[in-house]
Amino acid sequence: MTSRRGILGMAILVTWLGMVGWHVRREYFHPELARLASAALSLDPTTNFYTLQMNGRSVGLANSRLDTIPGGFLLDDLMTLELPALGQTGRAVARTQVRMSPALEMQSFTFSLDSEGGEFAAEGSMRGDSLLRVTVSAGGAPQEFEYRFVEPPLFSAILPIRLAMSGGLRVGRDFRFPVFDPSTLSTRTVEISVLEHDTLMVVDSVSRGPSGRWVPAREKTVPAWRVAERYGGMSVESWIDQDGRIVRATSALGFSMERTEYDLALQAQEDARGGGFASAGDIILNTAIRSNVELDDIESFGALGFRLKGVDLAGFELDGGRQSLSGDTLRVTRESWAQIDPGYTLPYSRMDLREALEAEVLIQSDDPRIRRAATGAVRGVDRRDPKEVARRLSSYVHDLLRKDVTFSVPSALQVLEEGAGDCNEHTVLYVALARSLGLPARTAVGLVYLDGSFFYHAWPEVWLGEWVAVDPTLGQVPAGAAHLRFVNGGLARQVEITRLIGNLDIEVLTGDERVSGAGGATPSARGFAPPPAVAPSPGFAPAVTAASAPARTARSSR
Secondary structure: OOOOOOOHHHHHHHHHHHHHHHHHHHHHHHHHHHHHHHHHOOOOOEEEEEEEEEOOEEEEEEEEEEEEEOOEEEEEEEEEEEEEEOOEEEEEEEEEEEEEOOOOOEEEEEEEEEEOOEEEEEEEEEEOOOEEEEEEEOOOOOEEEEEEOOOOOEEHHHHHHHHHHOOOOOOOOEEEEEEEEOOOOEEEEEEEEEEEEEEEEEEEEEEEOOOOOEEEEEEEEEEEEEEEEEEOOEEEEEEEOOOOOEEEEEOHHHEEEEEEOHHHHHHHHHHHHHHOHHHHOOHHHHHOEEOOOOOOOHHHEOEEEEEEEOOOOOOOOOOEOOEEEEOOEEEEEOOOHHHOOOOOOOOOOOOOOHHHOOOOOOOOOOOHHHHHHHHHHOOOOOOOOHHHHHHHHHHHHHHHOEEOOOOOOOOHHHHHHHOEEOHHHHHHHHHHHHHHOOOOEEEEEEEEEEOOEEEEEEEEEEEOOOEEEOEOOOOEOOOOOOEEEEEEOOHHHHHHHHHHOOOOEEEEEOOOOEOOOOOOOOOOOOEOOOOOOOOEOOOOOEOOOOOOOOOOOOEOOO
């Protein structure tokens, strides 16, 4: 804070600077908004339809509608995804509505994601140009949050339109924008580069063919710009038209979307259902990283070494605790349960681990239902012993939840009610239960070895004098040495793991460091779930169903 000084010269200087700032805002900022508002007058109300594909096969459809409303614009995006995952099909529907001023400033939004794992919903409104108030519903009572910004954030779905209307579609130009993501409830900095200008052919109308199927009847040319969007190590390339509307887009794992007519998009989706979505490829197997060696009896290893190649490891949390990183070589040592000495009794009373004890929007550790479940889970053990509580909670969550692939933004309360999920659901419920009992816990995301490959995975870490990995999905306490942690934290951090997809190679360094009597069940790959950020959506942001949700993993055969 600027201290108050009783010096006339300082008062004059401050007054002068204030006047300059006011003139700058009036002469620069306001005309910029006025220019945007003037440019936006050319936006025509329209609805665009898209087919979503993986490896050339339909896995969903989307539509994006832009309307004029009193005082500005309304953008309405709707997307349905049906993704194959080891013989199952996970379905999710995401809807986004954004109200904008004539200058395309976000005024309010609603966002929802419906899937087998439950419903996640968020709505928010701007107060002035620096305060965003958000209400989230994800099981239990709605929760309210406030976000303050140095500059007004853009909503992810608005970004390409704003880019086009601001005159930014010129090859070679680069931009940085603060963007609010409703699925992670966070603001990220997005870097955008305009790479190329070309003319694309787009289906303009359809007709019935001789067989009764819909076929393109006419195409039209559309001037378009190829734009790369980068954040969190992930890159999505899109072709956008002069109004900032997506024409084509591609993302990791062979996902793509393309503008088309509604009848063609629906027909492709119906064909995929009739032929089985497996023909599109499997999202779980497509992201697996094959091991150079087979590791039999994986749970008997007390330590393992891995050489990580193909990606820049900067920014990942690979070093610390059970993991040590030297150059590109990672060593993971499984904790010895018998030698762990927490050095405290529950509930943990110091403030240094406050973040690992507090309730969060999806980790409702202060909800009475979570507290009751946690109390019941540890009945019969010493509730003051962190080790006993950590072990019992792992067994409880492992036995409680049915092992299902789930495309969702998981909420601990919804998981408790549904009684099913993959590793992400196991982890969020475990962390909520642990925190409710005063046991510090956090989420780790990375890779786990199973059946000759490494799969994306999430598991909890608990504070027992050090951060100790446990795995309620696989029933391991402590978690095996084949768990490679890359990041800790919530949804906003976990998207960073997407830069591993299709790039990381892992060489297991052979060396027989086995231990006897290792705890935990031997895992088997009964099912997996997707890594984050894999499918593009009508706006620049990837589809939240598989995009912003944290990485999932293998399920035990239990």
